[in-house]
Amino acid sequence: MRFIKIALVLSVFPILLSVSSHKFYVSTTKIEYVAQKQSLQIISKLFIDDIEDVLQERYDSQISLATKKERKMDEEYLKNYVLEKLKIWADGEEVSLKYIGRQYEIDMVELFIEVTPVTPFETITVENKMLFELTHEQQNIVHVKWGKERQSLILDFENPNGLLNFN
Numbered sequence: 478m479r480f481i482k483i484a485l486v487l488s489v490f491p492i493l494l495s496v497s498s499h500k501f502y503v504s505t506t507k508i509e510y511v512a513q514k515q516s517l518q519i520i521s522k523l524f525i526d527d528i529e530d531v532l533q534e535r536y537d538s539q540i541s542l543a544t545k546k547e548r549k550m551d552e553e554y555l556k557n558y559v560l561e562k563l564k565i566w567a568d569g570e571e572v573s574l575k576y577i578g579r580q581y582e583i584d585m586v587e588l589f590i591e592v593t594p595v596t597p598f599e600t601i602t603v604e605n606k607m608l609f610e611l612t613h614e615q616q617n618i619v620h621v622k623w624g625k626e627r628q629s630l631i632l633d634f635e636n637p638n639g640l641l642n643f644n
Contacts, residue, residue, distance in 0.1 A: 502527070502615040504607055508565070509622040512597065517565065517572065519590040523607065528586060531611050532558060543581040555579065559588055562607040564638075567598035598623075603630060604638035 506521040525543050532540045536554045541547050556576045565572050577589035605617040613634040620629045623643040630639035 502608065502612050504605075504615070504617045506563070506603070506605060506617065506619045507622070508601070508603070508619065510595065510598075510624070512624070515594040515596060517567075517592040517595050519563075519565075519574070519588075519592070521559070521563070521588040521590070521605075521607070522582075522585050523588070525581065525584055525586050527608055527611055528555065528558075531608055534610070542586060552579065555586075555588075559590070559607065562605065562609075563590070564604040565592065566602040567595055568600055569602075599644040600640055600642050602638060602640045603632070605632050606637045609634050609637065 504521060504523045506519060509518050510516075511518055529540060529542045532542075532551070532554050535558065537550075539546075539548075540551045540554060542551060542555070560574055560576055563574060565574065572592045572595060575591050575593070577591055579586050579588050581587075601621055601623075603619050603621070605619060607617060608615045615634065617632040617637075618629065619632060619639070620627060621641055621643075626643055628641045628643070630641065632639060
């Protein structure tokens, strides 16, 4: 009986290790056009450890997000990175993104971005290259809401941008 228990543990243990080491490389970005304010309101969610790794590699190995060690300049690095990697065009015209701030959830960072003014548009192009230098397996999911219509994109290393029609 003891042999069976040991054999069972030894056969299940490698499976448990492979499951726990599996990692998903995904971010989500929600973009909503608010006609009354003529604005695009954007919320991007990234895993803290992923964005921290990228920022440490790119800017400063001392960057520490969502901890007591976080410095004011760490958020500035985060802001600069996001504004470099996220681009939006409405009807073919690039819009200017304004970084509003960030907040932390358990293992995620939510980034708040706004674009004003934005007049009603028929097409929107989104380029999201965030975290592609971390791994080519990264996928950035983008949901766009314009009025009652919702459309989505899945962007990856080979296809970092996409066009949606709202006409």
